[in-house]
Amino acid sequence: MKSVETLIIGGGISGLSSAWQLNHSGREVLLWEAKKRMGGKIATHSDQGYTTEQSASMVLNFRPEVSHFLNESGLDNHKLLRTPTSRRYLVHQGILQDMPMKMAGMLFSPLWSLPGKLRLTLEPFILKGASENESVADFIRRRLGNEMLDKALSAYVSGTLASDPELADSLSVLPHLTALEQRYGSLTAGVFARKVLNRKKAAVTEGFSFHGGMSTLIDELSKPLLGKIRTSHSINNICRHGRYWLVTAQTPEGEQNCLAENLVLCTPAPLSARLLNRLNPELGSLLKAIDYASVSVVHLGYHRQQVIHPLEGTGFLTPWREKLHLNGSMWMHSLFKDRAPQDHVLLSNYMGGARKPEIATWDNNRRIDSANRELKALLGIKGDAEWTRIDVHQQALPLYHGKYALRQQKIADQLITMPGLHLNANYLGGVSIRDRIVCAQNLALEMSRRDALKQQSTLLATRQTCRA
Numbered sequence: 001m002k003s004v005e006t007l008i009i010g011g012g013i014s015g016l017s018s019a020w021q022l023n024h025s026g027r028e029v030l031l032w033e034a035k036k037r038m039g040g041k042i043a044t045h046s047d048q049g050y051t052t053e054q055s056a057s058m059v060l061n062f063r064p065e066v067s068h069f070l071n072e073s074g075l076d077n078h079k080l081l082r083t084p085t086s087r088r089y090l091v092h093q094g095i096l097q098d099m100p101m102k103m104a105g106m107l108f109s110p111l112w113s114l115p116g117k118l119r120l121t122l123e124p125f126i127l128k129g130a131s132e133n134e135s136v137a138d139f140i141r142r143r144l145g146n147e148m149l150d151k152a153l154s155a156y157v158s159g160t161l162a163s164d165p166e167l168a169d170s171l172s173v174l175p176h177l178t179a180l181e182q183r184y185g186s187l188t189a190g191v192f193a194r195k196v197l198n199r200k201k202a203a204v205t206e207g208f209s210f211h212g213g214m215s216t217l218i219d220e221l222s223k224p225l226l227g228k229i230r231t232s233h234s235i236n237n238i239c240r241h242g243r244y245w246l247v248t249a250q251t252p253e254g255e256q257n258c259l260a261e262n263l264v265l266c267t268p269a270p271l272s273a274r275l276l277n278r279l280n281p282e283l284g285s286l287l288k289a290i291d292y293a294s295v296s297v298v299h300l301g302y303h304r305q306q307v308i309h310p311l312e313g314t315g316f317l318t319p320w321r322e323k324l325h326l327n328g329s330m331w332m333h334s335l336f337k338d339r340a341p342q343d344h345v346l347l348s349n350y351m352g353g354a355r356k357p358e359i360a361t362w363d364n365n366r367r368i369d370s371a372n373r374e375l376k377a378l379l380g381i382k383g384d385a386e387w388t389r390i391d392v393h394q395q396a397l398p399l400y401h402g403k404y405a406l407r408q409q410k411i412a413d414q415l416i417t418m419p420g421l422h423l424n425a426n427y428l429g430g431v432s433i434r435d436r437i438v439c440a441q442n443l444a445l446e447m448s449r450r451d452a453l454k455q456q457s458t459l460l461a462t463r464q465t466c467r468a
């Protein structure tokens with residue numbers, strides 16, 4: 001039977017970045033992944049000159065830890081910055097309108113009514129709320145007014161997180177905004193204070209992919225782990241064996257077992273729930289109750305001349321009130337110059353999420369027809385797409401709904417009772433690639449801290465024995 005210091009289960013970005021960090025910090029690691037390929041949700045496909053992303057299309061980073069990680073792993077050399085366009089759009093009454101990113105822009109935008117604009121200016125005078133157990137919708141309504149929620153934030157939450165703002169937990173989904181309110185009393189005061197206090201060290205938000213697409217992130221992180229990754233290893237049982245974890249996987253060569261001092265589970269919540277339920281029913285039920293949304297990504301390629309809209313910008317998001325099937329569209333040829341053949345455009349369109357679960361049951365023709373029809377009206381497109389590809393994720397993203405911050409705390413409390421077991425996946429600490437990398441770094445730090453504490457107490461015990 002194999003034995004290893006740290007066994008990581010799941011080869012998505014959560015598992016791979018954890019393995020990379022732990023290996024980099026000098027630990028003996030082994031990673032088991034169920035599928036034949038690494039990357040989980042992340043994969044890049046190339047066909048007839050179009051390069052598409054199965055899920056994540058770019059990293060939006062403002063965390064210095066992520067910049068450090070990219071530098072250490074050599075990924076900096078593979079980074080492909082998005083073209084420096086700041087234009088993004090919101091659908092408003094069936095028409096694309098520029099989405100203002102600054103307060104001054106909002107005040108002059110046709111998106112908001114006069115009362116809506118006046119309400120925005122009141123933000124600094126709104127008293128600080130309790131914030132705990134407040135939904136994203138209630139938080140935004142309270143601080144910025146109903147119009148801000150209806151016309152902008154609902155589009156962001158459903159378009160980028162597939163979530164329902166009325167159910168999503170503000171503390172978990174908008175941690176930076178809720179922290180600004182708690183610390184400075186208002187978002188306006190918080191943004192202003194941060195600008196003044198952090199003038200020199202303020203992190204700039206950078207959007208990027210990699211040369212060759214997001215698969216390069218997976219390939220480059222896998223390289224230093226050569227010989228430490230096993231694909232086609234589908235874990236079906238975990239149990240305690242003395243101070244070790246005994247893990248069993250189904251492989252093409254039959255059943256494999258491995259003993260590990262540390263076990264890092266980077267698999268989706270429903271599977272982690274099933275594996276852990278017998279060992280800790282409370283943890284099992286906390287994980288089992290996490291819901292997932294389905295998302296379909298409809299990639300459509302057109303000849304440039306088919307589209308009247310200039311398509312200069314990153315794309316658009318759709319507020320719910322617009323009653324469209326598209327949650328948003330990313331103009332990939334405009335973001336990254338190598339994503340479509342010359343004189344062609346590539347629009348990657350997102351459908352589904354918590355508020356449109358029925359789209360998961362549609363067939364692909366219906367998804368394409370619906371996306372084509374809505375894009376024709378918004379962008380002035382003549383004819384149908386020349387090229388199509390569809391990626392359907394039935395369990396695309398975990399929904400941080402209900403009292404999610406409390407759920408995460410309860411999960412952490414249960415883990416304290418199971419030494420050597422760690423959970424690191426996108427249902428804890430954020431779904432973005434940026435958050436996944438930060439969580440992997442925190443995991444490595446936490447494991448080193450625990451080792452140091454263990455060593456200290458062993459040393460203390462030895463000294464006491466010697467004295468006695």
Ligand SMILES: Cc1cc2nc3c(=O)[nH]c(=O)nc-3n(C[C@H](O)[C@H](O)[C@H](O)COP(=O)(O)OP(=O)(O)OC[C@H]3O[C@@H](n4cnc5c(N)ncnc54)[C@H](O)[C@@H]3O)c2cc1C
Binds near residue numbers: 009234434
């Ligand atoms: C459509 C879409 C668009 C997105 N866009 C962006 C974006 O632009 N930017 C961004 O930052 N984020 C984006 N995200 C979010 C981000 O891509 C995901 O949150 C992230 O990739 C999830 O990584 P993970 O490792 O936690 O999970 P996964 O990628 O799901 O990995 C879990 C792994 O566990 C493995 N596994 C499952 N069962 C077993 C088993 N029994 N034994 C062993 N292994 C097992 C799976 O095969 C898989 O490889 C997007 C997500 C989606 C769905």
